[in-house]
Amino acid sequence: MFSLEELRQTPALLKLDLYCRGMRILSSCDGGNDTGRGVLRTRAGLGSGLEIILPHGLWTNVPVTEGFAKSSPYALHRENDQFLLMRGSEIVAPVQLSPRPKWYDKLTTSGKKMTRVGTLQGTYLAIYPAKVCDYWVQKPDKVNCRFCSVGLNLGVDDDTVKSVEEVMEVVRAARAESKITYVDFNTGHYEGDTYLDLLEPYITRIKKETGLLVGVQTPPHPDLGRYDKLRAMGVNRVSFCFEIFDRERFREVCPGKHAQYGMDRYLDAIRYCASLADRGPATEPWVVNGEIIAGLESPESSIRAINWVTSVGAVPTVCVFRPLAGTDYAKLPPPDPEPLVPVFRRLYEACMEAGLPIGCAPNIHVSLVMLPEECKELSTRHYRWQELKLAALKRGLGWYLNRRFTKAEARA
Ligand code: SF4
Structure with missing residues (x-):
């Protein structure tokens, strides 16, 4: 598994790791004004996840509904209107939900x-x-x-x-x-x-x-x-x-x-x-x-x-x-x-x-x-x-x- 240091220094590794491991969404994300784009099943397959923006402006669609995502080491957590990508108790990076037009x-x-x-x-x-x-x-x-x-x-x-x-x-x-x-x-x-x-x-x-x-x-x-x-x-x-x-x-x-x-x-x-x-x-x-x-x-x-x-x-x-x-x-x-x-x-x-x-x-x-x-x-x-x-x-x-x-x- 990539170290937190590697993931923080190289956002491409984080984007890749999220594609492969998916993410859980914690109850702290429920409610609030910022709901992002929601989860829509579109295209031949890859549009099924949650659209978020990683550090360095890397936009990504993270699997959240598939079975493997339920046991992902990653979790999305909200704290004071700030979304945080967590791995265990550690913050990997602050992230944004892609804006919902x-x-x-x-x-x-x-x-x-x-x-x-x-x-x-x-x-x-x-x-x-x-x-x-x-x-x-x-x-x-x-x-x-x-x-x-x-x-x-x-x-x-x-x-x-x-x-x-x-x-x-x-x-x-x-x-x-x-x-x-x-x-x-x-x-x-x-x-x-x-x-x-x-x-x-x-x-x-x-x-x-x-x-x-x-x-x-x-x-x-x-x-x-x-x-x-x-x-x-x-x-x-x-x-x-x-x-x-x-x-x-x-x-x-x-x-x-x-x-x-x-x-x-x-x-x-x-x-x-x-x-x-x-x-x-x-x-x-x-x-x-x-x-x-x-x-x-x-x-x-x-x-x-x-x-x-x-x-x-x-x-x-x-x-x-x-x-x-x-x-x-x-x-x-x-x-x-x-x-x-x-x-x-x-x-x-x-x-x-x-x-x-x-x-x-x-x-x-x-x-x-x-x-x-x-x-x-x-x-x-x-x-x-x-x-x-x-x-x-x-x-x-x-x-x-x-x-x-x-x-x-x-x-x-
Ligand atoms: S990926 Fe294959 S099955 Fe799916 S729409 Fe394209 S050609 Fe059809």
Whole structure:
């Protein structure tokens, strides 16, 4: 177990440890004015916890409802309106609940609770705009990814139908109050590969009316030319979740993805999309992500995945496996954090060695994963020249985008 000293000095270790061990919420937190965002089951799995902000501004979503969290060494305690993260009788660190925006309690004009349309994950707006992934309803046997909870969330905390108007209302509310800069769309698999067709009307309106950054996470479309079109539309991020780099494990953990697409389709799409960086509007940043789950294969295999993704010019997204209540993997133990440290160290180092644009977009804090730049303190290597380049890029991009968003708001 990490020492308290290590956890206090290196918030990335604390974020990782909380993903793996979860947290209990003590009765001292009951009542009071500051209730945070509550616990909402959204996305394919990782949004099930409590959103809090750790020291050094690390936003995180801490498991609190799963079985393993009930025996966590960590506990959230409130004392004089200050939230403290405890381990036994020791204070690990003061923390904040992620602020609950007023729009969380508002309704759309159509009468839907806005959180059933979209929710904040960290500081960006996340939307799962369509019906449940077809893998959850396939007959005779479901072929959903074994860790995934999408089929348990939709219709519970997340609505199954979200019109473009409803999404636009929530985007505007989230921009006005929460100052979001980025909207992320996520879909599962749909027969006929309709996922990009479904998303394009939302993307067009958001780009035209707000100028916000927009990303999509879908299966890899068979027509790679569709990504040229997305790039031309001003989409800023495409993300492909192949989850597992070990092909045998991929087949076991993601039977639907394996049968329908196969790992190579994911890798081809990542490689192709990364090649579009210089082939689109210069005013639109472009990032390609390859997403994996650490803890469902060996750390060595996760590191191989990181090395492959960065080698083609894409940025790895590394989630930590969470055995979510109700899923096929609910009874598996969460991963041990210690063996995952080299994975997250490599995440930072590989991005810096490949000169990838990490941590540059304004006001994007991600609660569901450890961002590459958050893992800097896990490494003893220095990349001074690359850090200078990233700092300059961040300043320029922040200035340009904030101006663009403000102009769009003035026009609205
Ligand atoms: S593709 Fe897999 S992870 Fe994605 S929604 Fe479907 S079952 Fe869940």
